[in-house]
Amino acid sequence: MTRSEENYLKAIYHLGKTDKKAVATNAISEQMDTKPSSVTDMLKRLSEKGMVNYRKYQGVQLTEKGRSIALSIIRKHRLWEVFLVEKLGFSWDEVHEVAEQLEHVHSEKLIDELDRHLGYPTVDPHGDPIPTKTGEIKKSIKKPLSDLEIGHQGICVGVKDSSPAFLKFLDKYGITLGHVIRVIDVEEFDGSFHIQIEDRQMHISDQIANNLYIEIN
Amino acid sequence: MTRSEENYLKAIYHLGKTDKKAVATNAISEQMDTKPSSVTDMLKRLSEKGMVNYRKYQGVQLTEKGRSIALSIIRKHRLWEVFLVEKLGFSWDEVHEVAEQLEHVHSEKLIDELDRHLGYPTVDPHGDPIPTKTGEIKKSIKKPLSDLEIGHQGICVGVKDSSPAFLKFLDKYGITLGHVIRVIDVEEFDGSFHIQIEDRQMHISDQIANNLYIEIN
DNA sequence: ATATATTTTTAGACAAAGGTAAAAATTTAT
DNA sequence: ATAAATTTTTACCTTTGTCTAAAAATATAT
Numbered sequence: 001m002t003r004s005e006e007n008y009l010k011a012i013y014h015l016g017k018t019d020k021k022a023v024a025t026n027a028i029s030e031q032m033d034t035k036p037s038s039v040t041d042m043l044k045r046l047s048e049k050g051m052v053n054y055r056k057y058q059g060v061q062l063t064e065k066g067r068s069i070a071l072s073i074i075r076k077h078r079l080w081e082v083f084l085v086e087k088l089g090f091s092w093d094e095v096h097e098v099a100e101q102l103e104h105v106h107s108e109k110l111i112d113e114l115d116r117h118l119g120y121p122t123v124d125p126h127g128d129p130i131p132t133k134t135g136e137i138k139k140s141i142k143k144p145l146s147d148l149e150i151g152h153q154g155i156c157v158g159v160k161d162s163s164p165a166f167l168k169f170l171d172k173y174g175i176t177l178g179h180v181i182r183v184i185d186v187e188e189f190d191g192s193f194h195i196q197i198e199d200r201q202m203h204i205s206d207q208i209a210n211n212l213y214i215e216i217n
Numbered sequence: 218m219t220r221s222e223e224n225y226l227k228a229i230y231h232l233g234k235t236d237k238k239a240v241a242t243n244a245i246s247e248q249m250d251t252k253p254s255s256v257t258d259m260l261k262r263l264s265e266k267g268m269v270n271y272r273k274y275q276g277v278q279l280t281e282k283g284r285s286i287a288l289s290i291i292r293k294h295r296l297w298e299v300f301l302v303e304k305l306g307f308s309w310d311e312v313h314e315v316a317e318q319l320e321h322v323h324s325e326k327l328i329d330e331l332d333r334h335l336g337y338p339t340v341d342p343h344g345d346p347i348p349t350k351t352g353e354i355k356k357s358i359k360k361p362l363s364d365l366e367i368g369h370q371g372i373c374v375g376v377k378d379s380s381p382a383f384l385k386f387l388d389k390y391g392i393t394l395g396h397v398i399r400v401i402d403v404e405e406f407d408g409s410f411h412i413q414i415e416d417r418q419m420h421i422s423d424q425i426a427n428n429l430y431i432e433i434n
Numbered sequence: 435a436t437a438t439a440t441t442t443t444t445a446g447a448c449a450a451a452g453g454t455a456a457a458a459a460t461t462t463a464t
Numbered sequence: 465a466t467a468a469a470t471t472t473t474t475a476c477c478t479t480t481g482t483c484t485a486a487a488a489a490t491a492t493a494t
Contacts (some may be wrong), residue, residue, distance in 0.1 A: 005480060026443055038482055040443055045480090057442055058487055088330035098324045105318045112303035220452060255452055257473055264451090264485055274459055274472055 003104045006073050007032065008042050009051060012062055013070035022059030046105035052108065071131040077103040078131075079114050085125040086118060092125040092177050093144060125177070127157025127215040145181060146209035153182035153196075153215050154214035160210050173202065181214060218327060220321045223290050224249065225259050227266060229279055230287035239276030285322035288348040290358065294320040295341035295348075296331050303335065304343040309342040310392050341393070344374025344432040358433050362398060363426035370413075371431035380430050390419065398431060 011031045015023045025043070029036040047054040051066035062070060068133070080102040084090040090098075112133070115121075123129055123139070129138040143156055156179045159166060175197060184201065185194040191206035232240045242260070246253040253409075264271040264383055268283035279287060297319040301307040329350070332338075335408070348354040356397045359374055373396045378384060387393070392414060401418065402411040408423035 004478075024439090026322070034481090034484060036442065037444080037484080041481075084327075088327070088334055090330070091324070094326070098322065098327050101322045101324070102319075105315065105322075107315045107318070109311070110301075110305070110315050113307070117305055243470090249450080251451090251474065252453060374481080386451075391440075 001069060005043070005046060005049075005051070006048060006069070006104060008039075009062065009066050010073050011068040012052065012060060013074070016061060020061075022055075022061050024059045030059075062214070068135050071122055071135045071137060073103050074132040074137075075133070076105075076111055078109060078128060079118065079121070080116050082130075083114060083123045083206040085136075088162065090171045095125060095166065097193075113134070121213075123157075123215075127155070127213065142213045143216070144210050145183070145195075145212040145214050146191075148183045148214060150183050150185060153180060154217070155199075156181050156212060157209050157215040158213040160213065167213060169208070173214070181212075218286065221259070221264060222266075222268070223286070225256075225263060225323060226279065226287040227290050227294075228290070229269065229277060233278060237278075239272075239278050241276045244278075256397065264331075270403075283328065285352050288352045288354060290320050290349070291354075292348040293328055295345060296328060296338070298341045298343075299332060299338045301336050309375070310340060310384065312389050321398075323402065340374075344372070344430065348400060359430045360433070361427050362400070362412075362429040362431045363408075363423055363434075365400045365431060367400050370397060371433040371434070372396070373398055373414075373429060374432040375430040376428050383428060386425070392429070398429075 003023065008028065011028055012023050013026050015031060025039045027038050027129070028043075029039045032146055043054045043060055046052045046060075046066065050063055052060040054060045077099045081095045082101040084095040084098060085092060109198070115133075121130060127140075127142050132135040139172060144160065145154075145156075147152065156175065156177055158177070163205060179198055182196040183193060184196055186192070187194070193204050193206065193209045194201060195204060195209075226246065228245055229240050232244050232248060233376075241359075242253050242256045246256045249256070260271045260277055262268060263277075263283065264267045267280055268286065269277040269279055271277045274342045294316045297316040298312045300307060301312040301315060338347060344359050346355040346358060361377065362371075364371075365371065373392065373394055375394070376387070396415050399413040400410060401413055403409070404411070408419050410423065412419060412421060412426075
Protein backbone atom coordinates (compact mmCIF):
# COMPACT_ATOMS: atom_id res chain seq x y z
CA MET A 1 0.00 0.00 0.00
CA THR A 2 1.37 3.37 -0.97
CA ARG A 3 0.64 6.48 1.01
CA SER A 4 -1.62 7.79 -1.72
CA GLU A 5 -3.62 4.57 -1.91
CA GLU A 6 -4.08 4.67 1.83
CA ASN A 7 -5.37 8.20 1.64
CA TYR A 8 -7.89 7.31 -1.03
CA LEU A 9 -9.18 4.35 0.99
CA LYS A 10 -9.58 6.60 4.00
CA ALA A 11 -11.45 9.22 1.97
CA ILE A 12 -13.76 6.61 0.47
CA TYR A 13 -14.44 5.19 3.91
CA HIS A 14 -15.36 8.58 5.34
CA LEU A 15 -17.57 9.50 2.39
CA GLY A 16 -19.34 6.16 2.42
CA LYS A 17 -19.83 5.57 6.11
CA THR A 18 -23.23 7.27 6.49
CA ASP A 19 -25.25 5.61 3.76
CA LYS A 20 -24.24 2.33 2.18
CA LYS A 21 -24.39 3.66 -1.39
CA ALA A 22 -21.49 4.00 -3.80
CA VAL A 23 -19.20 7.03 -3.47
CA ALA A 24 -18.95 9.40 -6.44
CA THR A 25 -15.72 10.28 -8.22
CA ASN A 26 -16.33 14.00 -7.77
CA ALA A 27 -16.95 13.61 -4.05
CA ILE A 28 -13.57 11.91 -3.67
CA SER A 29 -11.85 14.48 -5.84
CA GLU A 30 -13.23 17.25 -3.67
CA GLN A 31 -12.31 15.55 -0.40
CA MET A 32 -8.76 14.85 -1.56
CA ASP A 33 -8.27 18.12 -3.38
CA THR A 34 -7.31 16.46 -6.66
CA LYS A 35 -8.89 16.39 -10.11
CA PRO A 36 -11.62 13.88 -10.98
CA SER A 37 -9.43 12.38 -13.70
CA SER A 38 -6.77 11.53 -11.12
CA VAL A 39 -9.43 9.88 -9.00
CA THR A 40 -10.58 7.71 -11.90
CA ASP A 41 -6.99 6.54 -12.42
CA MET A 42 -6.60 5.64 -8.78
CA LEU A 43 -9.96 3.87 -8.60
CA LYS A 44 -8.81 1.59 -11.40
CA ARG A 45 -5.59 0.82 -9.55
CA LEU A 46 -7.44 0.14 -6.29
CA SER A 47 -9.92 -2.02 -8.15
CA GLU A 48 -7.09 -4.11 -9.66
CA LYS A 49 -5.81 -4.68 -6.15
CA GLY A 50 -9.19 -5.78 -4.87
CA MET A 51 -9.60 -2.84 -2.51
CA VAL A 52 -12.75 -1.41 -4.05
CA ASN A 53 -15.64 -2.44 -6.27
CA TYR A 54 -15.64 0.01 -9.11
CA ARG A 55 -18.05 0.25 -12.01
CA LYS A 56 -17.48 2.98 -14.57
CA TYR A 57 -19.71 6.00 -14.03
CA GLN A 58 -21.31 4.30 -11.02
CA GLY A 59 -18.91 5.18 -8.24
CA VAL A 60 -17.06 2.89 -5.79
CA GLN A 61 -17.54 0.94 -2.61
CA LEU A 62 -14.83 -0.51 -0.41
CA THR A 63 -14.38 -4.28 -0.38
CA GLU A 64 -13.87 -6.02 2.98
CA LYS A 65 -10.13 -5.80 2.38
CA GLY A 66 -10.31 -2.10 1.53
CA ARG A 67 -12.49 -1.32 4.51
CA SER A 68 -10.14 -3.17 6.81
CA ILE A 69 -7.15 -1.18 5.59
CA ALA A 70 -9.06 2.09 5.83
CA LEU A 71 -9.96 1.31 9.44
CA SER A 72 -6.38 0.44 10.30
CA ILE A 73 -5.26 3.83 8.98
CA ILE A 74 -7.99 5.58 10.94
CA ARG A 75 -6.96 3.63 14.02
CA LYS A 76 -3.39 4.82 13.63
CA HIS A 77 -4.48 8.40 12.97
CA ARG A 78 -6.60 8.56 16.10
CA LEU A 79 -4.09 6.85 18.37
CA TRP A 80 -1.44 9.32 17.27
CA GLU A 81 -3.85 12.17 17.95
CA VAL A 82 -4.29 10.92 21.50
CA PHE A 83 -0.53 10.69 21.86
CA LEU A 84 0.02 14.21 20.62
CA VAL A 85 -2.53 15.66 23.02
CA GLU A 86 -1.92 13.50 26.09
CA LYS A 87 1.83 13.08 25.95
CA LEU A 88 3.16 16.00 23.95
CA GLY A 89 0.75 18.71 25.05
CA PHE A 90 -0.70 19.56 21.64
CA SER A 91 -4.15 21.15 21.64
CA TRP A 92 -6.96 19.25 19.94
CA ASP A 93 -6.97 21.55 16.92
CA GLU A 94 -3.23 21.22 16.20
CA VAL A 95 -3.04 17.48 15.85
CA HIS A 96 -4.65 16.71 12.54
CA GLU A 97 -1.87 17.64 10.15
CA VAL A 98 0.80 15.78 12.07
CA ALA A 99 -1.39 12.71 12.54
CA GLU A 100 -1.95 12.68 8.77
CA GLN A 101 1.75 11.97 8.44
CA LEU A 102 2.18 9.61 11.37
CA GLU A 103 -0.73 7.43 10.26
CA HIS A 104 1.35 6.20 7.32
CA VAL A 105 4.22 4.79 9.36
CA HIS A 106 4.13 1.03 8.91
CA SER A 107 4.87 -1.10 11.96
CA GLU A 108 2.46 -3.38 13.72
CA LYS A 109 4.53 -3.40 16.86
CA LEU A 110 4.70 0.38 16.90
CA ILE A 111 0.96 0.81 16.94
CA ASP A 112 0.37 -2.02 19.42
CA GLU A 113 2.87 -0.54 21.85
CA LEU A 114 1.56 2.96 21.33
CA ASP A 115 -1.94 1.72 22.16
CA ARG A 116 -0.64 0.15 25.37
CA HIS A 117 1.41 3.24 26.24
CA LEU A 118 -1.74 5.35 25.96
CA GLY A 119 -3.81 2.98 28.10
CA TYR A 120 -5.98 1.60 25.29
CA PRO A 121 -8.04 4.73 24.63
CA THR A 122 -11.43 4.31 22.93
CA VAL A 123 -11.88 7.81 21.55
CA ASP A 124 -9.59 10.43 20.04
CA PRO A 125 -9.35 14.06 21.25
CA HIS A 126 -12.31 15.02 19.04
CA GLY A 127 -14.54 12.36 20.56
CA ASP A 128 -14.32 10.07 17.53
CA PRO A 129 -14.13 6.35 18.30
CA ILE A 130 -10.85 4.49 17.72
CA PRO A 131 -11.25 1.27 15.72
CA THR A 132 -9.95 -1.85 17.43
CA LYS A 133 -7.03 -3.85 16.10
CA THR A 134 -9.49 -6.23 14.48
CA GLY A 135 -11.35 -3.43 12.73
CA GLU A 136 -14.41 -2.98 14.90
CA ILE A 137 -15.58 0.56 15.38
CA LYS A 138 -18.31 1.99 17.58
CA LYS A 139 -20.78 4.08 15.71
CA SER A 140 -19.94 7.67 16.42
CA ILE A 141 -22.10 9.06 19.17
CA LYS A 142 -21.24 12.61 18.22
CA LYS A 143 -23.92 14.98 16.96
CA PRO A 144 -24.35 18.72 16.51
CA LEU A 145 -25.61 20.48 19.64
CA SER A 146 -28.55 21.62 17.52
CA ASP A 147 -29.76 18.00 17.32
CA LEU A 148 -30.15 17.71 21.08
CA GLU A 149 -33.65 17.77 22.54
CA ILE A 150 -34.58 20.16 25.31
CA GLY A 151 -33.34 18.95 28.67
CA HIS A 152 -30.72 16.62 27.15
CA GLN A 153 -27.00 17.08 27.65
CA GLY A 154 -23.59 15.87 26.53
CA ILE A 155 -19.91 16.69 26.40
CA CYS A 156 -18.51 19.20 23.96
CA VAL A 157 -16.05 17.23 21.81
CA GLY A 158 -15.45 19.23 18.68
CA VAL A 159 -16.53 21.62 15.98
CA LYS A 160 -17.72 21.14 12.43
CA ASP A 161 -16.29 24.37 11.06
CA SER A 162 -12.92 25.11 12.60
CA SER A 163 -12.40 28.59 11.14
CA PRO A 164 -10.27 30.92 13.26
CA ALA A 165 -13.26 33.23 13.72
CA PHE A 166 -15.34 30.46 15.23
CA LEU A 167 -12.52 29.20 17.44
CA LYS A 168 -11.99 32.76 18.65
CA PHE A 169 -15.68 32.99 19.51
CA LEU A 170 -15.48 29.81 21.58
CA ASP A 171 -12.44 31.09 23.37
CA LYS A 172 -14.08 34.42 24.14
CA TYR A 173 -17.10 32.77 25.74
CA GLY A 174 -15.08 30.13 27.52
CA ILE A 175 -16.48 27.15 25.63
CA THR A 176 -13.89 24.41 25.76
CA LEU A 177 -13.57 20.77 24.80
CA GLY A 178 -14.75 18.58 27.63
CA HIS A 179 -17.38 20.96 28.96
CA VAL A 180 -20.81 19.56 29.78
CA ILE A 181 -23.54 21.35 27.86
CA ARG A 182 -27.29 20.99 28.43
CA VAL A 183 -30.06 22.43 26.27
CA ILE A 184 -32.42 24.38 28.49
CA ASP A 185 -34.67 25.82 25.82
CA VAL A 186 -34.96 26.55 22.10
CA GLU A 187 -36.44 29.84 20.90
CA GLU A 188 -39.33 29.31 18.52
CA PHE A 189 -38.85 32.33 16.26
CA ASP A 190 -35.08 32.24 15.50
CA GLY A 191 -34.11 28.72 16.56
CA SER A 192 -31.53 30.05 19.02
CA PHE A 193 -30.47 27.95 21.99
CA HIS A 194 -30.55 28.67 25.69
CA ILE A 195 -27.90 26.42 27.19
CA GLN A 196 -26.29 25.54 30.47
CA ILE A 197 -22.55 25.16 30.17
CA GLU A 198 -20.82 23.92 33.30
CA ASP A 199 -22.03 26.30 36.03
CA ARG A 200 -23.36 29.18 33.93
CA GLN A 201 -26.04 29.79 31.32
CA MET A 202 -25.91 31.52 27.95
CA HIS A 203 -27.66 32.08 24.63
CA ILE A 204 -26.23 30.95 21.30
CA SER A 205 -27.52 31.18 17.73
CA ASP A 206 -28.66 28.04 15.93
CA GLN A 207 -25.67 28.50 13.62
CA ILE A 208 -23.31 28.15 16.54
CA ALA A 209 -25.31 25.21 17.90
CA ASN A 210 -25.02 23.50 14.55
CA ASN A 211 -21.23 23.85 14.58
CA LEU A 212 -20.65 22.39 18.03
CA TYR A 213 -20.33 18.64 18.35
CA ILE A 214 -21.64 16.94 21.44
CA GLU A 215 -20.90 13.44 22.62
CA ILE A 216 -23.80 11.62 24.23
CA ASN A 217 -23.16 8.68 26.50
CA MET B 218 12.45 18.34 0.67
CA THR B 219 11.19 14.97 -0.48
CA ARG B 220 11.78 11.82 1.52
CA SER B 221 14.26 10.60 -1.04
CA GLU B 222 16.25 13.83 -1.00
CA GLU B 223 16.39 13.65 2.77
CA ASN B 224 17.72 10.09 2.60
CA TYR B 225 20.44 11.08 0.17
CA LEU B 226 21.55 13.97 2.36
CA LYS B 227 21.70 11.65 5.35
CA ALA B 228 23.74 9.09 3.42
CA ILE B 229 26.16 11.73 2.16
CA TYR B 230 26.57 13.08 5.68
CA HIS B 231 27.37 9.66 7.10
CA LEU B 232 29.80 8.82 4.31
CA GLY B 233 31.56 12.15 4.57
CA LYS B 234 31.73 12.66 8.31
CA THR B 235 35.09 10.95 8.92
CA ASP B 236 37.34 12.66 6.41
CA LYS B 237 36.46 15.98 4.83
CA LYS B 238 36.90 14.72 1.26
CA ALA B 239 34.21 14.44 -1.39
CA VAL B 240 31.91 11.42 -1.32
CA ALA B 241 31.91 9.10 -4.37
CA THR B 242 28.83 8.27 -6.42
CA ASN B 243 29.41 4.54 -6.01
CA ALA B 244 29.71 4.82 -2.25
CA ILE B 245 26.33 6.53 -2.11
CA SER B 246 24.78 4.01 -4.46
CA GLU B 247 25.99 1.18 -2.25
CA GLN B 248 24.80 2.81 0.96
CA MET B 249 21.36 3.55 -0.47
CA ASP B 250 21.02 0.31 -2.41
CA THR B 251 20.31 2.08 -5.71
CA LYS B 252 22.16 2.22 -9.02
CA PRO B 253 24.97 4.74 -9.61
CA SER B 254 22.99 6.29 -12.46
CA SER B 255 20.14 7.08 -10.10
CA VAL B 256 22.60 8.68 -7.72
CA THR B 257 23.99 10.92 -10.46
CA ASP B 258 20.46 12.12 -11.25
CA MET B 259 19.78 12.91 -7.63
CA LEU B 260 23.11 14.68 -7.14
CA LYS B 261 22.19 17.02 -9.96
CA ARG B 262 18.83 17.75 -8.34
CA LEU B 263 20.41 18.36 -4.94
CA SER B 264 23.01 20.56 -6.55
CA GLU B 265 20.30 22.68 -8.24
CA LYS B 266 18.74 23.17 -4.83
CA GLY B 267 22.01 24.25 -3.27
CA MET B 268 22.24 21.26 -0.94
CA VAL B 269 25.51 19.87 -2.26
CA ASN B 270 28.57 20.95 -4.19
CA TYR B 271 28.79 18.57 -7.08
CA ARG B 272 31.45 18.37 -9.76
CA LYS B 273 31.12 15.72 -12.44
CA TYR B 274 33.31 12.68 -11.79
CA GLN B 275 34.63 14.33 -8.60
CA GLY B 276 31.99 13.36 -6.05
CA VAL B 277 29.95 15.59 -3.72
CA GLN B 278 30.17 17.48 -0.48
CA LEU B 279 27.27 18.89 1.54
CA THR B 280 26.82 22.64 1.61
CA GLU B 281 26.03 24.32 4.93
CA LYS B 282 22.35 24.10 4.03
CA GLY B 283 22.62 20.42 3.14
CA ARG B 284 24.54 19.57 6.26
CA SER B 285 22.02 21.36 8.41
CA ILE B 286 19.14 19.40 6.90
CA ALA B 287 21.03 16.12 7.23
CA LEU B 288 21.63 16.83 10.90
CA SER B 289 17.99 17.67 11.49
CA ILE B 290 16.98 14.31 10.01
CA ILE B 291 19.55 12.52 12.15
CA ARG B 292 18.27 14.41 15.19
CA LYS B 293 14.75 13.23 14.47
CA HIS B 294 15.88 9.68 13.82
CA ARG B 295 17.74 9.44 17.12
CA LEU B 296 15.06 11.11 19.21
CA TRP B 297 12.50 8.67 17.84
CA GLU B 298 14.84 5.81 18.67
CA VAL B 299 14.99 6.99 22.26
CA PHE B 300 11.20 7.23 22.31
CA LEU B 301 10.77 3.70 20.97
CA VAL B 302 13.12 2.22 23.55
CA GLU B 303 12.25 4.31 26.59
CA LYS B 304 8.52 4.75 26.15
CA LEU B 305 7.36 1.86 23.99
CA GLY B 306 9.66 -0.88 25.23
CA PHE B 307 11.39 -1.65 21.94
CA SER B 308 14.82 -3.26 22.20
CA TRP B 309 17.76 -1.32 20.79
CA ASP B 310 18.04 -3.58 17.73
CA GLU B 311 14.37 -3.21 16.69
CA VAL B 312 14.22 0.55 16.41
CA HIS B 313 16.11 1.36 13.25
CA GLU B 314 13.53 0.48 10.61
CA VAL B 315 10.71 2.32 12.36
CA ALA B 316 12.86 5.36 13.07
CA GLU B 317 13.73 5.46 9.35
CA GLN B 318 10.07 6.20 8.73
CA LEU B 319 9.39 8.49 11.67
CA GLU B 320 12.37 10.69 10.84
CA HIS B 321 10.54 11.99 7.76
CA VAL B 322 7.52 13.35 9.59
CA HIS B 323 7.65 17.12 9.22
CA SER B 324 6.65 19.19 12.23
CA GLU B 325 8.91 21.42 14.23
CA LYS B 326 6.56 21.41 17.18
CA LEU B 327 6.40 17.62 17.15
CA ILE B 328 10.13 17.19 17.49
CA ASP B 329 10.51 19.97 20.07
CA GLU B 330 7.81 18.44 22.25
CA LEU B 331 9.18 14.94 21.77
CA ASP B 332 12.58 16.17 22.89
CA ARG B 333 11.01 17.68 26.02
CA HIS B 334 8.91 14.56 26.67
CA LEU B 335 12.07 12.46 26.61
CA GLY B 336 13.95 14.79 28.96
CA TYR B 337 16.35 16.24 26.38
CA PRO B 338 18.46 13.12 25.81
CA THR B 339 21.97 13.56 24.41
CA VAL B 340 22.56 10.09 22.99
CA ASP B 341 20.39 7.49 21.26
CA PRO B 342 20.05 3.86 22.38
CA HIS B 343 23.18 2.92 20.42
CA GLY B 344 25.27 5.55 22.16
CA ASP B 345 25.32 7.89 19.17
CA PRO B 346 25.05 11.60 19.97
CA ILE B 347 21.83 13.47 19.17
CA PRO B 348 22.40 16.72 17.27
CA THR B 349 20.96 19.82 18.93
CA LYS B 350 18.16 21.84 17.40
CA THR B 351 20.74 24.26 16.05
CA GLY B 352 22.75 21.49 14.40
CA GLU B 353 25.62 21.00 16.80
CA ILE B 354 26.74 17.44 17.31
CA LYS B 355 29.26 15.97 19.73
CA LYS B 356 31.89 13.86 18.06
CA SER B 357 30.96 10.25 18.66
CA ILE B 358 32.80 8.84 21.64
CA LYS B 359 32.06 5.29 20.60
CA LYS B 360 34.87 2.89 19.68
CA PRO B 361 35.36 -0.87 19.37
CA LEU B 362 36.26 -2.56 22.63
CA SER B 363 39.45 -3.72 20.89
CA ASP B 364 40.65 -0.10 20.78
CA LEU B 365 40.59 0.25 24.57
CA GLU B 366 43.90 0.20 26.41
CA ILE B 367 44.53 -2.16 29.31
CA GLY B 368 42.89 -0.89 32.48
CA HIS B 369 40.46 1.38 30.64
CA GLN B 370 36.68 0.92 30.71
CA GLY B 371 33.45 2.10 29.19
CA ILE B 372 29.81 1.27 28.64
CA CYS B 373 28.71 -1.28 26.08
CA VAL B 374 26.51 0.66 23.64
CA GLY B 375 26.27 -1.39 20.47
CA VAL B 376 27.67 -3.80 17.95
CA LYS B 377 29.28 -3.38 14.57
CA ASP B 378 28.02 -6.64 13.07
CA SER B 379 24.48 -7.39 14.24
CA SER B 380 24.16 -10.89 12.76
CA PRO B 381 21.81 -13.19 14.68
CA ALA B 382 24.72 -15.49 15.50
CA PHE B 383 26.61 -12.69 17.21
CA LEU B 384 23.55 -11.42 19.06
CA LYS B 385 22.89 -14.97 20.27
CA PHE B 386 26.46 -15.17 21.53
CA LEU B 387 26.02 -11.95 23.52
CA ASP B 388 22.79 -13.23 24.97
CA LYS B 389 24.34 -16.55 25.96
CA TYR B 390 27.14 -14.86 27.88
CA GLY B 391 24.92 -12.19 29.37
CA ILE B 392 26.53 -9.24 27.61
CA THR B 393 23.93 -6.50 27.41
CA LEU B 394 23.74 -2.88 26.37
CA GLY B 395 24.56 -0.64 29.28
CA HIS B 396 27.03 -2.99 30.94
CA VAL B 397 30.31 -1.56 32.12
CA ILE B 398 33.27 -3.37 30.59
CA ARG B 399 36.91 -2.98 31.58
CA VAL B 400 39.92 -4.43 29.78
CA ILE B 401 42.02 -6.36 32.28
CA ASP B 402 44.57 -7.81 29.90
CA VAL B 403 45.28 -8.58 26.26
CA GLU B 404 46.91 -11.87 25.27
CA GLU B 405 50.07 -11.38 23.25
CA PHE B 406 49.88 -14.42 20.98
CA ASP B 407 46.22 -14.35 19.79
CA GLY B 408 45.10 -10.83 20.68
CA SER B 409 42.25 -12.15 22.84
CA PHE B 410 40.85 -9.99 25.65
CA HIS B 411 40.50 -10.66 29.33
CA ILE B 412 37.68 -8.41 30.48
CA GLN B 413 35.73 -7.51 33.55
CA ILE B 414 32.02 -7.14 32.78
CA GLU B 415 29.93 -5.88 35.68
CA ASP B 416 30.83 -8.22 38.58
CA ARG B 417 32.39 -11.12 36.68
CA GLN B 418 35.37 -11.75 34.40
CA MET B 419 35.64 -13.52 31.07
CA HIS B 420 37.78 -14.12 28.01
CA ILE B 421 36.72 -13.04 24.50
CA SER B 422 38.44 -13.31 21.13
CA ASP B 423 39.76 -10.18 19.42
CA GLN B 424 37.07 -10.70 16.79
CA ILE B 425 34.39 -10.30 19.41
CA ALA B 426 36.18 -7.34 20.93
CA ASN B 427 36.28 -5.68 17.55
CA ASN B 428 32.52 -6.03 17.15
CA LEU B 429 31.53 -4.53 20.48
CA TYR B 430 31.16 -0.76 20.70
CA ILE B 431 32.11 0.96 23.91
CA GLU B 432 31.24 4.48 24.97
CA ILE B 433 33.92 6.32 26.89
CA ASN B 434 33.01 9.29 29.03
C1' DA C 435 -38.50 13.48 -25.28
C1' DT C 436 -35.10 16.04 -26.52
C1' DA C 437 -31.73 19.57 -25.36
C1' DT C 438 -28.72 21.17 -21.86
C1' DA C 439 -25.90 20.64 -18.01
C1' DT C 440 -23.15 17.91 -15.17
C1' DT C 441 -20.28 14.09 -14.16
C1' DT C 442 -16.99 10.80 -15.44
C1' DT C 443 -13.69 8.86 -18.37
C1' DT C 444 -10.05 8.85 -21.91
C1' DA C 445 -5.92 10.44 -24.06
C1' DG C 446 -1.79 12.47 -23.63
C1' DA C 447 1.83 15.13 -20.79
C1' DC C 448 4.81 15.89 -16.83
C1' DA C 449 7.87 15.37 -12.62
C1' DA C 450 9.98 12.25 -9.26
C1' DA C 451 12.59 8.40 -8.56
C1' DG C 452 14.06 4.43 -10.05
C1' DG C 453 16.32 1.00 -13.66
C1' DT C 454 19.49 -0.67 -18.24
C1' DA C 455 22.92 -0.40 -21.45
C1' DA C 456 26.35 2.06 -23.62
C1' DA C 457 29.62 5.98 -23.73
C1' DA C 458 32.97 8.88 -21.45
C1' DA C 459 36.19 10.01 -17.86
C1' DT C 460 39.28 8.62 -14.45
C1' DT C 461 42.30 5.47 -12.15
C1' DT C 462 45.44 1.53 -12.04
C1' DA C 463 48.63 -1.62 -13.85
C1' DT C 464 52.07 -3.04 -16.93
C1' DA D 465 52.91 6.07 -21.42
C1' DT D 466 49.67 3.24 -23.01
C1' DA D 467 46.35 -0.36 -22.13
C1' DA D 468 43.05 -2.28 -19.08
C1' DA D 469 39.93 -1.81 -15.42
C1' DT D 470 36.90 0.86 -12.87
C1' DT D 471 33.90 4.63 -12.03
C1' DT D 472 30.70 7.93 -13.52
C1' DT D 473 27.67 9.84 -16.70
C1' DT D 474 24.36 9.95 -20.52
C1' DA D 475 20.39 8.54 -23.05
C1' DC D 476 16.36 6.31 -22.77
C1' DC D 477 12.69 3.43 -20.47
C1' DT D 478 9.29 2.42 -16.36
C1' DT D 479 5.98 3.36 -12.64
C1' DT D 480 3.33 6.46 -9.55
C1' DG D 481 0.55 10.02 -9.12
C1' DT D 482 -0.71 14.09 -10.77
C1' DC D 483 -2.61 17.54 -14.49
C1' DT D 484 -5.31 19.50 -18.83
C1' DA D 485 -8.35 19.18 -22.54
C1' DA D 486 -11.58 16.71 -25.03
C1' DA D 487 -14.92 12.90 -25.47
C1' DA D 488 -18.49 10.00 -23.55
C1' DA D 489 -22.03 8.88 -20.31
C1' DT D 490 -25.47 10.21 -17.15
C1' DA D 491 -28.70 13.39 -15.04
C1' DT D 492 -31.78 17.47 -15.31
C1' DA D 493 -34.93 20.72 -17.25
C1' DT D 494 -38.11 22.40 -20.33
